[in-house]
Amino acid sequence: MYNSMNTNTHFNVIIIGGSYSGLAAAMALGRALRTVLVIDSGKPCNRQTPQSHNFITQDGKAPSEISALAKQQVQKYETVNFFSGTAVSGTKTSKGFEIKVSSGETFSAQRIIFASGVKDSMLPIDGFAECWGISVLHCPYCHGYEVRNKKTGILLNGEPAYDLARLLSNWTKDLTLYTNGKSTLSDEQTKKLKTRNINVVEKEVTKLEHSNGYVNHLHFKDGTSEPLEAIYAHCPFEQNCSIPAALNCEFTEDGFVKVDAMQKTNIEGIFASGDCTNRMRTVANAVAQGTTAGMALNREWVLEEF
Numbered sequence: 001m002y003n004s005m006n007t008n009t010h011f012n013v014i015i016i017g018g019s020y021s022g023l024a025a026a027m028a029l030g031r032a033l034r035t036v037l038v039i040d041s042g043k044p045c046n047r048q049t050p051q052s053h054n055f056i057t058q059d060g061k062a063p064s065e066i067s068a069l070a071k072q073q074v075q076k077y078e079t080v081n082f083f084s085g086t087a088v089s090g091t092k093t094s095k096g097f098e099i100k101v102s103s104g105e106t107f108s109a110q111r112i113i114f115a116s117g118v119k120d121s122m123l124p125i126d127g128f129a130e131c132w133g134i135s136v137l138h139c140p141y142c143h144g145y146e147v148r149n150k151k152t153g154i155l156l157n158g159e160p161a162y163d164l165a166r167l168l169s170n171w172t173k174d175l176t177l178y179t180n181g182k183s184t185l186s187d188e189q190t191k192k193l194k195t196r197n198i199n200v201v202e203k204e205v206t207k208l209e210h211s212n213g214y215v216n217h218l219h220f221k222d223g224t225s226e227p228l229e230a231i232y233a234h235c236p237f238e239q240n241c242s243i244p245a246a247l248n249c250e251f252t253e254d255g256f257v258k259v260d261a262m263q264k265t266n267i268e269g270i271f272a273s274g275d276c277t278n279r280m281r282t283v284a285n286a287v288a289q290g291t292t293a294g295m296a297l298n299r300e301w302v303l304e305e306f
Contacts, residue, residue, distance in 0.1 A: 011037045013297065014099050014109040016087045016241055019044040020283050021274025021290035022115035023070040028294025030077025037107055041086045045117055045275065049133035054141050055284040066283065090243040096269060113293050114257060114272040116241035123235060127208035134213035137232050142282055144171040147230035153218060155205065155233040158184040164232060165198050173197065178218065180205045239276055254279065262296035263289055271297050
């Protein structure tokens, strides 16, 4: 653990974000004998989710249990340090980068890995935030099996709603699309959904009635309601960390940090991995990308100095 009284403020690599992807990168770099500082605020996006799935050997475990074990294992590598806090600014220097944290301290490193994730903006519907990650779901591969064959809704509109409805038909035949207002589906899409017994409801949604985060009824502006056991939704998001933009990293049209196959950004010395780089928001994917980032960064460094 890093102590603010420690005089060492320079590291080979600073990793911003200490969840699954950041920890995986830290392990790869620790095993490569690099001095590493992991800066993490301790607020992963899935902290409200009861169980994590589709990650081999860890299926069904609480996200906090997985990350706690991961951190315990990474701490065995003596060159890896941790700082509890939030990275608030970053600058390019002649020797690499400087990162300032919310407490006012500054750390420097030759290279940076952003594993900082994204922040979901909850839809302005009563009960939505309380159910997010519990019964309001983002991914059928993460949660679809647990709600298979249950009365399921989709809170979405247009082309993304149609695509998700097609996908979810694999997990349940009791499926309803709630467009939360006038549908923007094409006539052809609406007709296709109806042939698969997927109803389209255009009423405005006002409330998700739930018990401890488990939805049981959907309420509409006209005063009616419908029973429901699970609902899928997409939320707008923003990057958790503004530093990649400040350092002129490129972003995709969808708002993710743009990386190549080795998780390298367009800025020399900066890599990125996990949720901040793509829409595939699974623990397994975050770990794989973090491991790739750590290994690729180290390999590049070794070859440069050889």
